[in-house]
Amino acid sequence: MLAFWYGMGTGFSLIMAIGAQNAFVLKQGLKKNFVFSVCLVCALSDSILIYLSIMGFSHFITQYPIVVTIAKYFGAIFLFCYGLRSFYTAIKKQGSLKPSDLEKGSFFKVIGVCLAFTWLNPHVYLDTVLLIGSVSLQFSGATYQFACGTILASWIFFFSLGYGARMLLPLFTNPISWKVLDVIVGIIMWLIALTLLLSS
Secondary structure, eight states, X not given: OHHHXXXXXXXXXXXXXXXXXXXXXHHHHHHTSSHHHHHHHHHHHHHHHHHHHHTTHHHHHHHXXXXXXXXXXXXXXXXXXXXHHHHHHHHHOOSOOOGGGSOOOOHHHHHHHHHHHHXXXXXXXXXXXXXXXXXXXXXXXXXXXXXXXXXXXXXXXXXXXXXXXXXXXXXXXSHHHHHHHHHHHHHHHHHXXXXXXXXO
């Protein structure tokens, strides 16, 4: 069971950092827009990546770094465009805003953006896949227990973030709060895009 709890601790430590994907899940939770589907896609994607890292995908990335390079540039472009959209929304939206009044994307649009935040994020391949793959090596014989702990941490976090966002709804009865959130999201997206482009 030590491997399981170690895996859970590793999973939480990696996933709790503020990032583009987490900001997106939080915002969808506040909008109450396909929250379950968004959390499910994020958790399933993480589960697949963790499983692949345990099965040796980290070695594949090490041998073929072009995969990470491609994800880096496509991810930076995507994050820049999404950040620009957040700034535009912060400027454009006027008057009193309620979650029910906000523009809600179609199912396929929301899921598409969610998948892009996950699979076009090179940090997923560098941090999650490589790190988890490396850490799991010390648990030979208990690798799957370690993986289960890491995967469970991901599921707990995303569903807590998506549905826990509703606790913040009273704060967002003020239209200024939505503008501030959009600006913060935009800044996060642009900062991550910048760090991707500047990274070696």
